[in-house]
Amino acid sequence: MGIDNSKKIHFIGIGGTGMSGLAHMCLKDGFCVSGSDLRSSKATNRLSDSGAIINFPHNKGNISDEPVIVISSAIPESNEELKFAKSLGLTIKKRAEMLAWFMKDKSGISIAGCHGKTTTTTMVSSILTQAGVDPSTIVGGEANHVGGNAKYGKGEYIVAEADESDGSFLLLPSKYSIVTNVDNDHLDYYKNFEGVCRAFFQFIQNTRDFSIVCGESEALYEMVQNQEHVKTYGLSDKFDYWAEDIKLKGFSSEFTVKSKTGKIIKLLLNTPGLHNLLNGVAAVAMCDNLGIAQKDIELGLAKFCGVQRRFEKVQDANEILVVDDYAHHPTEIKATMKSASSLAKSRNGKLIVVFQPHRYSRVAEVLEDYKGCFEGADFLYMAPIYSSGELNPLNLSTWDIYKRCDYDPKNIMVLDSDDWSAFGKKLAGELKANDVLLTLGAGDITYLGRLLDLTK
Incomplete structure (x- = not known):
């Protein structure tokens, strides 16, 4: 059954950025939409409020009424729902194929x-x-x-x-x-x-x-x-x-x-x-x-007012500015650091950076390119690598990036935990008036700047 002949679309991993957007489009186009993910999120809550039926976590029981199945590249072949859909002979589409369907007319x-x-x-x-x-x-x-x-x-x-x-x-x-x-x-x-x-x-x-x-x-x-x-x-x-x-x-x-x-x-x-x-x-x-x-x-x-997690101003309190950015590839980091360094200088403050590397495979690809990435930071914190569910066959860690940064050891610290609540309390006490805190990474580091209590 093709998309044109289906009344129901089921998204495996519906909370993903690209997947949730397509699910929204399907709802507006009159499809019955269901989906699953590992846990609820802002995106899944918004879809549920719009009429989507969403279950957590992935389970073959989530698939009913022979829907067209939509998957992203993040869904492994071992996924229980994907294997079940294949056993039933259901139509399975990549996320891009669903997007292409919307674009064709x-x-x-x-x-x-x-x-x-x-x-x-x-x-x-x-x-x-x-x-x-x-x-x-x-x-x-x-x-x-x-x-x-x-x-x-x-x-x-x-x-x-x-x-x-x-x-x-x-x-x-x-x-x-x-x-x-x-x-x-x-x-x-x-x-x-x-x-x-x-x-x-x-x-x-x-x-x-x-x-x-x-x-x-x-x-x-x-x-x-x-x-x-x-x-x-x-x-x-x-x-x-x-x-x-x-x-x-x-x-x-x-x-x-x-x-x-x-x-x-x-x-x-x-x-x-x-x-x-x-x-x-x-x-x-x-x-x-x-x-x-x-x-x-x-x-x-x-009138363009930005995109969340793209040099997003998340707090501005007690003369301390907190900016969050999705940058995780060295090229992106360098560009973002230029903007942040210029901003800190214009305020006569220091630039404090907290970086969370993203995925072991990504770190392995660009490991030698981190040198010089953080130029302009007055102090750099480096968090554990955010795995995004990946295995770590090369046994990589943030220390491998640290060794290649060519950065003054007095101005860098490798964190042994990504407990943002606990670290945030420590960090809030260190920031001074006019400072800029920049959080960098595509993982859950985005929560750090939002958790900080800068009112004390």
Whole structure:
């Protein structure tokens, strides 16, 4: 049974960022939605409130009425529900296949890249929303203007974050696309950087109308030479769109985007850092090529109010600022550290960083790249690796990262526990007026800054 002929969709791992967004779309499209996960969360609670039937934990008894099964790359073959569904001969779809189904009757705008795709997806959605075209949006984070990670719109466009981690983004029927960068990421799947590049080149080739590609990524720029359906963006006028007159401030930036066609757009962006400014240029280039009015581009980007866990201000009390960011790959960490260091200097305070490495496989891939990542930190705490359910065949630990950091031992400490409540009490007593606390990582470190009591 295909999706078109089914009335019920069952998501295994429904609480995942991408999965919960798709489940929301299915509910709005009239499907009966069920699902399971290891534990409840904000995402599962929101879906339950909208009518989804969700059970914890995974159990074959959760599957009834012969639904179409949707899984993500995080679901192992040993999963009890997946094995049961296969034994019944049920239709099993990857998350990207479900997303592709939603895109097939709309003008799909897919945003891909090893870094920055969540923010860029949300920026494009914000501009299109300002323009009144009511786009559907599926994003890998909590977008403030959406009120979650998905919105079912009535308009022509669907703006979707494209997940490259398992190659399934090649299944998307993209009419338009953005590629923000390529990096030595997801090497457990691609094996090497050349494999990553081949996949992104194919993604660009699969785009039917046009693709917006970051020329600041050398590998990307080289691969799109002589591609007529590609427009590039960056920080110099050798690209089709570029930023000039750049003024980076604490939590914002001002800049002008110019294009080869003579377009000049002056912009305010209320999110920090040169990397986010580049994401903004990508969103401008996309929307300009879609024919969106300049005033809507300006207002839509000015109204962009960020994505949770992307340089998110989680506390500002007693002159102490707490920022949380999802960065866990060395490239992301370096970009985030530049913004945080600049912010701390502007406040005449110290930058305290707490980093939680993410997944043993990811650490193994980029272990040698951590050197120099935390430049600008006055003190660095390094937490145990967040396993995300992975085994640890190489017996890696945070100490392996510590040895490669080339950092003054007096200004770094490896934590032996990720008990954020206990550590938070200690940390709160150490922070001083004007300090900036930056929590980094894709795991549960996000709770640390929110637990701190800065009122004492």
